[in-house]
Amino acid sequence: MAVVTRGFTGRGRREVDLPPGQYLTDDFPVLSAGPTPRISLDEWRFEVADGDGTRQAWSWPELLALPSEEITTDIHCVTKWSKRGTHWRGVSLDTLLSGVDSDVGYVMAHSYGGYTTNLPMADVRDGKAWVAYEYEGEPLAPEHGGPARLLVPHLYFWKSAKWVRGLRLMATDEPGFWESAGYHMYGDPWREQRYWGD
Amino acid sequence: MTELATPTRRPLAWRVATVAAVREESVVARTLVLDVPDWPGHIAGQHVDVRLTAPDGYTAQRSYSLASAARASAGYAVSTVEILVQRIPRGEVSPWLCDIAMVGDQFEIRGPVGGYFVWEPSRPEPVLLVAGGSGIAPLMAMIRTRKEAGSRVPFRLIYSVRDPDTLIFGEELARRARDDHGLDVTIVYTRQTPPGWRRPPGRLDAVLLAEAGWPATLAPACYVCGPTGFVETVADLLVAAGHDPAAIRTERFGPTG
Numbered sequence: 001m002a003v004v005t006r007g008f009t010g011r012g013r014r015e016v017d018l019p020p021g022q023y024l025t026d027d028f029p030v031l032s033a034g035p036t037p038r039i040s041l042d043e044w045r046f047e048v049a050d051g052d053g054t055r056q057a058w059s060w061p062e063l064l065a066l067p068s069e070e071i072t073t074d075i076h077c078v079t080k081w082s083k084r085g086t087h088w089r090g091v092s093l094d095t096l097l098s099g100v101d102s103d104v105g106y107v108m109a110h111s112y113g114g115y116t117t118n119l120p121m122a123d124v125r126d127g128k129a130w131v132a133y134e135y136e137g138e139p140l141a142p143e144h145g146g147p148a149r150l151l152v153p154h155l156y157f158w159k160s161a162k163w164v165r166g167l168r169l170m171a172t173d174e175p176g177f178w179e180s181a182g183y184h185m186y187g188d189p190w191r192e193q194r195y196w197g198d
Numbered sequence: 199m200t201e202l203a204t205p206t207r208r209p210l211a212w213r214v215a216t217v218a219a220v221r222e223e224s225v226v227a228r229t230l231v232l233d234v235p236d237w238p239g240h241i242a243g244q245h246v247d248v249r250l251t252a253p254d255g256y257t258a259q260r261s262y263s264l265a266s267a268a269r270a271s272a273g274y275a276v277s278t279v280e281i282l283v284q285r286i287p288r289g290e291v292s293p294w295l296c297d298i299a300m301v302g303d304q305f306e307i308r309g310p311v312g313g314y315f316v317w318e319p320s321r322p323e324p325v326l327l328v329a330g331g332s333g334i335a336p337l338m339a340m341i342r343t344r345k346e347a348g349s350r351v352p353f354r355l356i357y358s359v360r361d362p363d364t365l366i367f368g369e370e371l372a373r374r375a376r377d378d379h380g381l382d383v384t385i386v387y388t389r390q391t392p393p394g395w396r397r398p399p400g401r402l403d404a405v406l407l408a409e410a411g412w413p414a415t416l417a418p419a420c421y422v423c424g425p426t427g428f429v430e431t432v433a434d435l436l437v438a439a440g441h442d443p444a445a446i447r448t449e450r451f452g453p454t455g
Binding site: 023033 | 208209210212214247249250251252253255256257258259260261290294298303304305306311312313314315426430433434436437443444446447448450
């Protein structure tokens with residue numbers, strides 16, 4: 001069905017396995033919908049909340065006091081770039097969600113600046129997701145989501161919310177910011193779930 | 199960050215696009231006019247995914263902003279759309295689009311995509327557009343849409359380029375600044391200006407942004423598009439000048455080859 005493009009041979013025959021439609025970059029492009037929020041560490045909070053209000057909250061020193069993990073992972077952006085072997089440090093969401101019932105189905109990540117993104121609870125537990133605050137051994141830069149961002153590397157990177165400020169527990173799935181604008185509710189790069197209906 | 203255009207609720211199919219015309223826009227960028235017979239229409243600011251396929255089935259995808267008006271451009275049928283492509287050295291897709299593609303060639307596109315970095319003529323507030331380099335593409339779609347829709351919403355464009363050789367849409371912008379009532383265009387040259395230019399080369403700063411943009415008290419809708427560093431700088435300047443962060447929409451162009 002695909003038309004062959006005259007004169008196109010492709011430069012990037014890759015030796016590594018990437019999700020469909022992705023290409024490798026050595027850069028770390030930035031994608032955000034608005035200005036980069038500047039968040040004071042004195043005011044920074046991470047909250048886990050349900051419909052009744054806040055259940056648990058951590059200040060910046062409290063987050064840093066939790067056990068952290070080093071994560072080495074590939075990341076895949078829906079705008080087609082992938083980056084291999086990125087290094088992060090952060091707190092596993094298993095730690096931050098340890099007080100949450102296992103029957104909660106979904107979470108909505110909320111960010112400073114107003115961004116949101118939805119995730120199934122199963123995708124942020126069992127060692128699959130972190131609140132990351134270091135990138136390549138340095139404090140996470142504001143344009144890359146610092147002071148802390150979600151890291152959910154098995155999904156397209158828009159799910160790894162920058163400037164994260166908390167998770168809201170949800171019984172049913174609801175679309176977040178990009179998901180309301182035509183992007184996929186789940187976003188598995190290996191199934192190329194970029195847009196609604198993929 | 200709450201206002202979104204109505205997104206598509208249909209799966210986005212790949213459509214065959216045929217190159218209908220090519221316009222060189224600068225030494226590094228060209229417009230491809232694409233004939234897409236079943237094109238569903240788009241909103242100014244949206245982008246498309248482009249997929250090139252090699253004879254052995256290998257494919258490569260990239261995203262490109264649509265530069266054409268949300269309605270048909272004069273002289274072209276409704277089924278044509280335009281993308282602006284800047285050549286990325288050592289890129290994979292842009293060199294084909296910039297150097298090899300010619301009228302009659304075919305590849306695939308799907309879209310339109312994106313419901314946030316968009317402008318529709320129904321919006322009443324004044325508009326500030328700030329472009330760096332090839333970031334002009336989605337903003338040009340807004341300028342063209344404004345004219346085609348007969349909108350009288352005041353537009354101000356501040357467009358930063360390195361030098362006259364890298365100015366994209368230069369002639370059209372000069373013509374529209376003269377003919378499109380309510381559109382002001384300010385070009386900023388960062389390295390080298392044309393002979394006799396009234397402002398020495400330099401980066402866009404707070405003073406120029408205040409002079410050529412809108413005051414925050416007018417609560418304009420701001421659209422900033424360009425390389426990451428440029429967008430970071432401009433968005434920070436706008437916030438510092440009192441603009442509501444929620445009224446500043448950004449699109450950052452990485453090196454996407």
